[in-house]
Amino acid sequence: MKSFKAMLVLALVFFVFSSSYAIVTNGGKGLPHTKSAWVQERGRLTFLSQTRFWGKVGQFPASAAELQTAYTIWDVQGLVSLNYGMGPHFELTITPLFYQDVHQGESEEYPWDTFIGLKIGSFGPKASSLTYGLELNTRFPTGERHNVLFEDYTAGRVEWGFTGLASYAYDPLYPEDSFNLHANLGYLHHNDVGQELVPRDLVEQQYLNEVEVLHPSQELLYAIGFTIPSESFDYGIEMFGNAWLQKPPLTAASRESYLYLNASVKYKPYRWFDFIVSGEYRLTADKDETVGPRAAIEGMPNYNTWRINVGAKMTLLPTSVFRTSERDILMQKAQSRRELFEQIVRERRETESAEEELERIKEERRKAERELERLRQILEGQNQQQ
Incomplete structure (x- = not known):
């Protein structure tokens, strides 16, 4: 679609x-x-x-002296x-x-x-x-x-x-x-x-x-x-x-x-x-x-x-095109399809790896935010005691 x-x-x-x-x-x-x-x-x-x-x-138009041609x-x-x-x-x-x-x-x-x-x-x-x-x-x-x-x-x-x-x-x-x-x-x-x-x-x-x-x-x-x-x-x-x-x-x-x-x-x-x-x-x-x-x-x-x-x-x-048989063409197409599938798999793995890395970074950021929040609460508690 x-x-x-x-x-x-x-x-x-x-x-x-x-x-x-x-x-x-x-x-x-x-x-x-x-x-x-x-x-x-x-x-x-x-x-x-x-x-x-x-x-x-x-057509040339007719004149007084000549016929139409x-x-x-x-x-x-x-x-x-x-x-x-x-x-x-x-x-x-x-x-x-x-x-x-x-x-x-x-x-x-x-x-x-x-x-x-x-x-x-x-x-x-x-x-x-x-x-x-x-x-x-x-x-x-x-x-x-x-x-x-x-x-x-x-x-x-x-x-x-x-x-x-x-x-x-x-x-x-x-x-x-x-x-x-x-x-x-x-x-x-x-x-x-x-x-x-x-x-x-x-x-x-x-x-x-x-x-x-x-x-x-x-x-x-x-x-x-x-x-x-x-x-x-x-x-x-x-x-x-x-x-x-x-x-x-x-x-x-x-x-x-x-x-x-x-x-x-x-x-x-x-x-x-x-x-x-x-x-x-x-x-x-x-x-x-x-x-x-x-x-x-x-x-x-x-x-x-x-x-x-x-x-x-x-x-x-190339001149080999004149000697190529139907079997050779089918083999070439099969090889091309295999290469395409392998490339799709590689790209998908790279995408999954990138997504995992992004998720890890997000998790580290959440941990850092929790640490900052904990530190802020500790500092606020100390200020209240003083």
């Missing part, structure tokens, strides 16, 4: 602060966009390859993500975007930007269902073009931020094999002061003071979701979005807050290989606050209305 209350409070807290999460994808444990507070085992290296796409048909806008992104367990509480993530539609001159950009993160997690009592952590995030502008339509805001500078992580597992010993809930709350600093977002000659005179960034753009980030696992499939639901603390200038292509709902299915044919498909839908309206050349194309939304993500994830290290 206590664990359920803690889970409910955790969910409410993060929904109160919710508004949007500007992340690319999650290549580690957790959901496609919501990261877990658990780190990967020491020496474990995983590789995720993912493609994300969205498209919409628009139609066109299709595509927004496609491809990435890989490497996650490496560095120890019991550390995990390194490197996520390069190797392809991005930018809709500026030549439509493609490859490679684009690179994300690097260091997760410090898996904190909390071993027998507890709740786990906590923190991730430090950095975005490096390895691509040439930025301030891109339909994508999260970026001005082409090194960005930094941090994300608080919390996870709940119904079975703390085998957290990924039982119902689990994850929540993230973060901060992102775009480090964009002095950056010119668009060419000045493409902006109307009245908006020239909106070309250069005068105040650092900052936003709060969030994600929350849960997973229901089974033997061969994991089913997940999550929400993610952003809330601006300091919006970028009006010439920024993406200066609005958004909120997405994502549903995912993970197929696990092998212990070392997962196939992941997810679809997300934007819950916020097609609000566009941008002016100038990065304003949404007529008839198009400011952010993707929907997106489909298709990816494959495999374990590269």
Whole structure:
């Protein structure tokens, strides 16, 4: 019951602060966009390859000389993500975007930007269902073009931020094999002061003071979701979005807050290989606050209305994972459960020992108080005799 209350409070807290999460994808444990507070085992290296796409048909209005014509806008992104367990509480993530539609001159950009993160997690009592952590995030502008339509805001500078992580597992010993809930709350600093977002000659005179960034753009980030696992499939639901603390200038292509709902299915044919498909839908309206050349194309939304993500994830290290049998896994689980029980017994003994010591101190204090009371009575009797 206590664990359920803690889970409910955790969910409410993060929904109160919710508004949007500007992340690319999650290549580690957790959901496609919501990261877990658990780190990967020491020496474990995983590789995720993912493609994300969205498209919409628009029309050019007919003129006196030309007939009405139609066109299709595509927004496609491809990435890989490497996650490496560095120890019991550390995990390194490197996520390069190797392809991005930018809709500026030549439509493609490859490679684009690179994300690097260091997760410090898996904190909390071993027998507890709740786990906590923190991730430090950095975005490096390895691509040439930025301030891109339909994508999260970026001005082409090194960005930094941090994300608080919390996870709940119904079975703390085998957290990924039982119902689990994850929540993230973060901060992102775009480090964009002095950056010119668009060419000045493409902006109307009245908006020239909106070309250069005068105040650092900052936003709060969030994600929350849960997973229901089974033997061969994991089913997940999550929400993610952003809330601006300091919006970028009006010439920024993406200066609005958004909120997405994502549903995912993970197929696990092998212990070392997962196939992941997810679809997300934007819950916020097609609000566009941008002016100038990065304003949404007529008839198009400011952010993707929907997106489909298709990816494959495999374990590269340790290589022993390819040779591990079902018997070996059962033996490892039995050993883990034994270690957990032994730790619980040790903690209980330490608690009992501490309680006994506290009781002894209380008894000594009571004895001292009785001695003082006896001494006071003796002194009062002597005073009365005098």
